[in-house]
Amino acid sequence: MKEKYFQLLKGQFTEKEDVLTEMINLEAILQLPKGTEHFVSDVHGEYEAFNHVLRNGSGSVRAKVEESLAGYPPEAVTDLCTLIYYPREKTALEKTRHEDKEALNQWYREQIYLLSQVTVYAGRKYTRSKMRKSFPPKFAYVIEELLNEMTNKKDKIDYYTSIIDKIIELNQASRLIRALAASIQRLVVDHLHVVGDIYDRGPQPDDIMERLIGLHSVDIQWGNHDIVWLAAKGGSRPALMNLIRIQARYGNLAILEDRYGMNLRALIEYSQKYYTSLPTFEPMIDANDHCSKNERLLCNQIQQACAILQFKLEGQLIKRRPDFQMAHRLVLDQIDYAQQTITIKGQTYPLNDFVAPTIDPLDPCRLTSEEEGLLAHLLTNFQDSEKLSRHMDFMFEKGQMYLCYNQNLLFHGCIPLHENGDFKSLRIENQSYAGKELLDFYQEQVAICYQNPKVYDDLATDLMWYLWVGECSSLFGKKDMTTFERYYILDKSSHLEEKNAYYELRNEEAICQEILQAFGLPKDGHIINGHTPVKEKQGESPLKANKRLIVIDGGFAKAYQKTTGIAGYTLLSNSYGMQLAAHQPFTSIQDAVENGTDIHSVMRLIESVEERKKVAETNIGQKLKQESQDLLYLYQNFDRF
Template sequence: MRKEELRYLQRLAELYPTIGKASTEIINLQSILNLPKGTEHFLSDLHGEYEAFSHVLRNGSGAVRKKIDDVFGHTLSNSDKRALATLIYYPKDKIDVIKNEEEDMENWYKITLYRLIEVCKTTASKYTRSKVRKALPADYAYVIEELITEKAEVLDKEAYYDAIVNTIIQIGRAENFIIALAELIQRLVVDHLHILGDIYDRGPAPHFIMDRLMEYHSLDIQWGNHDVVWMGAAAGQQACIATVLRNSIRYGNLDILEDGYGINMLPLATFAMEVYGEDSCEIFSIKGSSDYNILEKELGKKMHKAIAVIQFKLEGKLVRKHREFQMEDRALLHRIDPKKGTIVMPDGKEYPLRDTKFPTVDWNHPYELTEGEREVMDKLSSAFRNCEKLQRHILFLLDKGGLYKAYNGNLLFHGSIPLNEDGTFREVQIYGKSYKGKELYDILEAYVRRAYYAVDKEEQKKGRDIMWYIWAAPNSPLFGKSKMSTFERYFIEDPATHEEKKNAYYRLWEKEEIVDQMLLEFGLDPEKGHIINGHVPVHQSEGESPVKCNGKVIVIDGGFCKAYRKVTGIAGYTLIYNSYGLTLCAHEPFTSKADAIAKETDIASNRVAVRYTPRRLLVGDTDTGYALKERIQELIQLLEAYRKGIIKEKSK
């Protein structure tokens, strides 16, 4: 036995000091391998839509309703099933409604408790008792375990369970117990959650989504481009800060910054009124259905223009500093002829500008901030870097997130893998070195982490700047378009200048040999694996399918964000991967929590099987299972070492 092997087994022996303990652990692990695979739930592009996200999280994209169907079949009417499902999603609120309608509450409590217990039993059956026990609410752990565990030694089971349920009702704990059971079902119905990017921007409450995710029992997050730009802002990268502010103002979501994160907008508002007070700022109107009054809208437009001009200055300076980004075509201010009111674009074409008032631009040094602009950005940088809640959310994204994840044979990411037109991986320059495929993802993620954790100040700066690059660069895996035409959309009427051509990935994802090559690049089996990504809304209303390449690529951005629904026609795709296979769910628009409770409406409207497995998948077929099998082999080696006298047992 090699020294390293012996040393490892000696460390393992500290955990399992006897033949008996090692043998018991092998038996326990082997039994876990034969349990059904846990349910994975995939969501993407939440864009701040907290209520819709919360509902989908509660219903498990239809997984809760499926459990109810499994348990009760045709023994319950559809209306009773809907009522039970709504109770599980919103137990406290639904009980309040029932109390105003139901005359015999004691009878309702009893029927409901028994129904929830049955659903709980089925939901818990695919886990070990130890795992279920850890999920139980502390106050009712013992009683719930008694109710959902079959007890062979009890002769009159009906009387035994009746006694427990009756006691719960008699002592006035029925409502609390129903809430506890409902939340336990929500907790057990999904084993692991995957968020495939873009928690931030567009919608009004990304901070609430982050709070909810921080409480979730098991998850991972693949960063989206909108998440990374917020991460850059939190690190103090000023072009990212300006972008975050402009997006928030443009969509009428300043409440996120002011109320959600306590970031003071007064310095920007004061500056905007001083500089743009006489400017109508017409092209900077606020999108969406914000509830601003007339004065707030007028101020909003001025703030919008002020931060947009600051953004274009900061971006121009950044791409000139980092020539290796190959984004100099995004430095546009020096191309403006202020006398003619036109701009000559990088392709040589000249266009009239929709707005020609640039009071803060020094045409000899167009990318330099004025003293007032610098003061505003310094105050905002300090606010972002010192916002405790934002920093807590970003550290959570760093802890649970990354640019991609290989999980149970599938490749998860938000955007695209940069490809050449022939399907080969595109080589991309990052700070003087060339990367492609998986290496490109790895180096970009490493630089993001350096922005927060590197000791070297220069590496920190590179990390901060790379986050803006990830947000906006054509060769960024999270952007994947020829350019971000923000300036053109504001200032140039011609829609041809607004076009953002997608990376070849989006044209080649129907070619099986190219998809197989991408899966192999990340160490996955192309015969079994899938690419699952978001980022690009699926235009269902135009007949587009979210399933590409005979099911090997699945796109799950369907339109959680209200701003996208005119083109998508739906309110989001989600994906479920359980022991029977992959199921894609299309969602109807979510109206409100109040409607969901009162009308018992649900939004998982259409479930389509992407791939059924020939046999039911077990824990042994998962990444966790492979790790457990390795542990079993190590424990078998430890047993041999004990039996051969290489390692001595410790009786105490």
């Protein structure tokens, strides 16, 4: 195999000297400062806020502008930053503000000059090759010429000016500005980590996925909401019902119908046939959302229908998977249908707004033939969406249960623990899994499920559902999910969901260090989580265990912001150390463009280093070192292959 590998490797080089050149290039790259990593989590369909945070690099772009244009007035910095964030919209606005053509052309000249300065500064730690790759192809040559001549501007001022004037004359100035802005954004942030939960609650998860697909370097750690979408694509029927129910609960059926082209007509007719509006199922819609009365009614009815179908399907799954140890969650079997009560954990509760006309009390989890046909129709519809398939394929390709990257351990929720700090195990088919082995097992099963979408009752597909609700799920992290209780029982004590011991123990540095070591990472690494909103206004800190653990879910989702008091945490890691950014809510693109309104971010230094971290010390550096070793061997044995 090695012989064949080196033969293929040799095919990339015309001459032996070319191998030497590439080795020198790789060695030079290893000595450069590491690129900036940007960490976000729990975006929950809030595209505009997420997109703005990407465009401003959680404050990194403004920092680069201020550093490169030292002494520049704050209002002028804000104006230039707005142009970098929203070049198309800002340029269009300036065209209306400058009635005189020469005045507009002068504005173009000034902005191109300033943007060129920032681009040079933002790319100073990269190779020319990497800089070139950051330029949009159509303007790569022009931008490279501008930047080269900027450093020699005194000697070639006429040449530099003639390039810009010709661009303006050809009506390409606004396009060049967009190209420079895109390059700055790419150079400021080298890699994006999404630590889970792209989907649910907010109205534009598809736009977020399109944005991620367009990025040059990104990875995803699946969240519990993401795994439900992957599970439904992989054939899980309870996941599909849960998914549709959540869209109805937040008034977001348009995501399925309009954005992903899913035909819900059969479900609508089924829901209208069996259910009427009930207060419990009133959709959770923002006061500013202009949702019609009919749309609210439809969301109410569909939510009811999907809830009952979900509980039926869950019951079937629990009965065929005794290893999951979820028999206590056979809620439909625990109902006294004559008395309209349910007994859970020895406590009997009256049911409220419980309407289930398709349930047979003698066999509560059995689907009617009508429901079997409906589910088959909905699943086929969901799986056949071209746009959805493209998004889920990307989610699967770029995603994983956890990631070890540059001495950091990234996962969405938790590592299931016992109260004494030992890893909690899941026993499946006489094999126990805990800690890293558990997450590796889940990773394997996700792949099996996703790659066999026509099978809906195998172990892998059922485990995808377990990841949403199971006690040993690293994505859920609670003993039980009380969806049934929150819908149908008024006593709120029954709604409580007991968290895994991890969420208390993660405050202890020794526990975090044990987890890091179990994943092959050093004790001075970091665990980076999302999943649980940080209640900052109640005094909770996102930094735990002497900064060994960082929680970056501050609440992008508007539904969380009343509790958290902020609109999300993000994290930045560069060659100088790590910074946490706490964001205030985003207003609108229009406000940002017209008034220069940015997301106000409070930066908090987590860790700094005495010497800048180099590429050689990163995951990418390890790969480059291996490549360099292979090239050395090829160079020494070039004539053999």
